[in-house]
Amino acid sequence: MSDSIDIxxxxxxxxxxxxxxxxxxxxxxFDLTIAAFELLSEMKKSKLSVISSIQSxxxxxxxxxxIFAAMKVKNExxxxxxxxxxxxxxxxxxAGIILKEFLISGLAKNILILAPPSLVYQWQDELESKxxxxxxxxxxxxxxxxxxxxxxxxxxxxxxxxxAANFLKKxxxxxxxxxxxxxMKNSSTMKHKLLKEMNRKFTLLLTATPIQNNLGELYxxxxxxxxxxxGTFSEFKIRYADDKQMRTLNPFFKDELQKKLSKIIIRTTxxxxxxxIxxxxxxxxxxxxxxxxxxxxxxxxxxxxxREHYExxxxxxxxxxxxxxxxxxxxxxxxxxxxxxxxxxLSSEEYDELMEIAARITIDTKTTELKNTIEEQNDSKxxxxxxxxxxxxxxxxxxxxxxxxxxxxxxxxxxxxxxxSIERFRNDAQIMISTSAGGEGQNFQFCSNVVNYDLPWxxxxxxxxxxxxxxxxxxxxxxxxxxxxxxxxxxxxxxxxYTKIKLFTMSLxxxxxxxxxxxxxxxxxxxxxxxxxxxxxxxxxNRFSTVGKNWNNRKKELVNAVxxxxxxxxxxxxxxxIEEKNV
Amino acid sequence: xxxxxxxxxxxxxxxxxxxxxxxxxxxxxxxxxxxDNFKKIFRDDVLKITFxxxxxxxxxxxxxxxxxxxxxxxxxxxxxFGPAVIxxxxxxxxxSPIIRFYFYAWFKFCDI
Numbered sequence: 001m002s003d004s005i006d007i008x009x010x011x012x013x014x015x016x017x018x019x020x021x022x023x024x025x026x027x028x029x030f031d032l033t034i035a036a037f038e039l040l041s042e043m044k045k046s047k048l049s050v051i052s053s054i055q056s057x058x059x060x061x062x063x064x065x066x067i068f069a070a071m072k073v074k075n076e077x078x079x080x081x082x083x084x085x086x087x088x089x090x091x092x093x094x095a096g097i098i099l100k101e102f103l104i105s106g107l108a109k110n111i112l113i114l115a116p117p118s119l120v121y122q123w124q125d126e127l128e129s130k131x132x133x134x135x136x137x138x139x140x141x142x143x144x145x146x147x148x149x150x151x152x153x154x155x156x157x158x159x160x161x162x163x164a165a166n167f168l169k170k171x172x173x174x175x176x177x178x179x180x181x182x183x184m185k186n187s188s189t190m191k192h193k194l195l196k197e198m199n200r201k202f203t204l205l206l207t208a209t210p211i212q213n214n215l216g217e218l219y220x221x222x223x224x225x226x227x228x229x230x231g232t233f234s235e236f237k238i239r240y241a242d243d244k245q246m247r248t249l250n251p252f253f254k255d256e257l258q259k260k261l262s263k264i265i266i267r268t269t270x271x272x273x274x275x276x277i278x279x280x281x282x283x284x285x286x287x288x289x290x291x292x293x294x295x296x297x298x299x300x301x302x303x304x305x306x307r308e309h310y311e312x313x314x315x316x317x318x319x320x321x322x323x324x325x326x327x328x329x330x331x332x333x334x335x336x337x338x339x340x341x342x343x344x345x346l347s348s349e350e351y352d353e354l355m356e357i358a359a360r361i362t363i364d365t366k367t368t369e370l371k372n373t374i375e376e377q378n379d380s381k382x383x384x385x386x387x388x389x390x391x392x393x394x395x396x397x398x399x400x401x402x403x404x405x406x407x408x409x410x411x412x413x414x415x416x417x418x419x420x421s422i423e424r425f426r427n428d429a430q431i432m433i434s435t436s437a438g439g440e441g442q443n444f445q446f447c448s449n450v451v452n453y454d455l456p457w458x459x460x461x462x463x464x465x466x467x468x469x470x471x472x473x474x475x476x477x478x479x480x481x482x483x484x485x486x487x488x489x490x491x492x493x494x495x496x497x498y499t500k501i502k503l504f505t506m507s508l509x510x511x512x513x514x515x516x517x518x519x520x521x522x523x524x525x526x527x528x529x530x531x532x533x534x535x536x537x538x539x540x541x542n543r544f545s546t547v548g549k550n551w552n553n554r555k556k557e558l559v560n561a562v563x564x565x566x567x568x569x570x571x572x573x574x575x576x577x578i579e580e581k582n583v
Numbered sequence: 584x585x586x587x588x589x590x591x592x593x594x595x596x597x598x599x600x601x602x603x604x605x606x607x608x609x610x611x612x613x614x615x616x617x618x619d620n621f622k623k624i625f626r627d628d629v630l631k632i633t634f635x636x637x638x639x640x641x642x643x644x645x646x647x648x649x650x651x652x653x654x655x656x657x658x659x660x661x662x663x664f665g666p667a668v669i670x671x672x673x674x675x676x677x678x679s680p681i682i683r684f685y686f687y688a689w690f691k692f693c694d695i
Contacts, residue, residue: 025664028597028601029601029664030664031597032594032597032598032601032661032664033661033662033664035590035593035594035597035661036594036657036658036661036662037662038590039587039590039591039594039658040658040662042586042587042590043587043649046587046649073650074649074650075649075650077655078650078651078652078654078655079650079651079652079655080652101650102650105636105646105648105650106636106637106639106640106646106648107646107648107650107651109640201651201652202650202652
C-alpha cells in the first residue's frame with residue numbers, strides 16, 4: 001500500500017473539441033471565462049459573514065456540516081437548494097444561517113416561511129431565540145396581512161386559503177423557505193400550485209425525504225426550485241425511470257442524474273457526522289396500571305354518561321374533551337364534572353355522587369407510579385407533559401409536598417416568565433411540568449426523561465414532546481414513560497396503536513410521512529368515536545387493532561420505499577462526494 | 584470580501600459589454616437593457632442592479648454579490664464560453680501562433 005495521487009480530468013468547457021476544431025474565442029471572452037473561474041474559486045473559499053455573530057449566542061451550537069451547507073447554498077447554488085439532510089441534523093439551523101446571511105448581506109429583504117401548522121410556533125421561536133430575527137405569524141397580535149410583514153411565517157394549510165393565497169401571490173418575495181417540503185411533491189395539489197405561482201428569487205426546500213413513492217416526486221420538487229433543470233416531465237421519465245410507475249432508476253443514467261442533483265440538493269447523512277455528533281436512543285416504558293376501585297368507578301360512570309349523550313347526538317367535540325379530561329387525573333376529572341353539570345349533561349344528584357367518589361381519591365395511582373419512577377432515577381431531571389392545567393397544578397402540589405423542586409411551563413406565561421422557568425429547570429429544579437402548548441419550540445437537551453402523564457391523541461404531538469429533549473446536543477439515551485389505566489381509551493391507544501407501530505422510537509421523518517394529514521381534531525374524533533360506539537370490549541379491541549394494523553402496514557410500505565429510493569438516488573451522494581463527482 | 588466585490592463588478596460589467604447590453608449608470612445604480620437573444624436566460628428586459636449593499640437597501644435595485652441569481656447566470660454563461668484563445672505574441676519574435684487554454688483539475692489522494 002502506498003500513497004499516490006489520483007488525477008481525474010473532465011472537460012467541462014469542451015476544450016479538447018474546440019482545439020480539435022480550431023474554435024477559438026477572442027481575448028476578452030477568454031478573460032471573462034478566466035475571471036469567472038477565479039471568482040468561483042474565491043467564492044468557494046469565502047466565509048459567511050454571520051457565523052461569528054450567530055455563534056456568540058449561547059443557545060445555539062453550529063456544526064461544520066450546517067455551516068458548509070449554508071456556504072454552498074450561497075456561494076455555489078445561487079441561493080436556492082433542496083436541503084435534504086437526514087432527520088435530526090439541523091436543517092432548520094441551516095436555513096436560519098442562510099436566511100440571516102441573505103438578510104444581513106442585503107441579498108434578501110423579505111422572506112416567507114411555509115411550515116406545517118404544528119411547526120409554525122417552533123420556527124418563530126427558534127428564529128427569535130437563535131438568530132435574533134422576529135418573524136410574524138398569523139396568530140400574532142400585530143399581524144395585519146401577508147403584504148404588511150417582511151418576515152413572515154405561514155402554515156401550509158393557511159397559505160392556500162384563497163384570500164391569503166392571493167396576497168402571497170401578488171408579492172415579490174426575495175426568499176421562500178418551505179419546511180417539510182415533501183408535502184408539496186404532488187403537482188396537482190393546491191400547495192404545489194401556490195408555490196409554483198409565487199414570485200421569488202431564492203427558494204429553500206427542506207425535507208429529509210425528497211422521494212417517497214416514485215421519481216416523479218423528485219421531479220416535481222426540482223421543478224419548484226429550478227424549473228427545467230431535469231427537462232420536461234416526459235424527457236425525465238424516459239431518461240431516468242426504468243419502469244412505467246417510475247419506481248426504479250435507470251442505472252445507465254444514475255450518475256448523470258446524481259450530477260444534476262448535486263447542483264441543487266445538499267444531503268448530509270448521520271453516518272457522515274457521527275465523528276462529532278453523538279446520537280442517542282429513545283427507550284419507551286409503557287405502564288398500563290390497575291386503577292383503584294374508586295378510580296375505576298369514576299371513569300366508568302362518566303364514560304357511560306358520555307356514551308349516552310353521544311348516542312343522543314350531543315356535540316362530539318365537546319364530549320371528546322370530557323373523555324380526555326377524565327383520562328388525565330382526578331383533578332381534571334373534577335373540571336370535567338363541573339363542565340358536564342354546567343351544560344346539563346349531569347343532574348345535580350349525579351354530579352354530587354360523582355364528586356363524592358372523586359373526593360375520596362387523595363392521590364392518583366398514576367401519580368404514585370410517577371413518584372416511584374422519579375425515585376428510581378435518583379436525581380435525574382424529568383420533563384412531565386400533561387394536556388391540562390388542572391393536572392399540572394395537581395402534580396405540582398403533590399411533587400412539591402414530596403420534596404421535589406418543580407417548575408411549571410404553560411401557554412399562559414409571558415415570555416420573561418417562560419425564560420425564567422427554563423432557567424430554573426436548567427439550573428435548580430429537578431422537574432418541569434409542561435403543557436403541550438407551553439412546550440412547543442423549547443429545547444431541553446439537558447434533561448433525558450420525558451413523561452407522558454396523559455396521552456395526546458395526535459401521534460405527532462408525541463414527537464413534539466419527545467423532540468424537546470431528544471435532539472442534537474442530548475448526551476444520554478432518552479427515557480420515555482407513558483402511563484394509562486387498563487381498559488381506558490388511553491390504554492387502547494397506547495397498547496394497540498402507539499406501541500404497536502413503535503411510535504415512541506420512530507424518527508420524525510417517518511412519523512411525518514405516516515401522519516402528514518393528521519390533526520388533533522381528526523385523530524381525536526376518530527379514536528373517540530371508535531371507543532364510545534363500541535358495544536363491548538371485544539369490538540373495541542378489534543377496532544383499535546384494525547387501525548393499528550393499517551398504520552403498521554402503511555409504515556412498512558413507507559419505510560421500505562423511502563429507504564430503497566435513498567439508496568438508489570442518493571447512494572454515495574453527499575457533501576464530501578459531490579466535489580469528486582463534479583470532476 | 585472587497586476583492587470579491589471587485590471581481591464581481593468587473594465580471595458583470597464585462598459580461599454585459601460582451602453581449603452588447605446597453606447600460607445606464609447613475610451613482611452606482613445600473614440599468615442594463617438585455618438584448619433580445621438573452622432575455623430568456625435573464626427572464627427580464629431590463630435589469631436594475633447595484634454592487635453596493637447600502638444602495639440596495641434603500642432602492643429597488645437588486646444587489647449583485649455572491650448568492651445573487653443574476654450573478655449565477657453570468658458565471659454559468661462565462662464558463663460556457665470556453666476557455667481557449669489563439670494569438671500571436673507581440674513581445675516575442677515567434678513564427679507560430681500560441682494557443683492558450685485554461686483548465687483545472689481536482690487532485691485526490693488515494694491508496695493503491
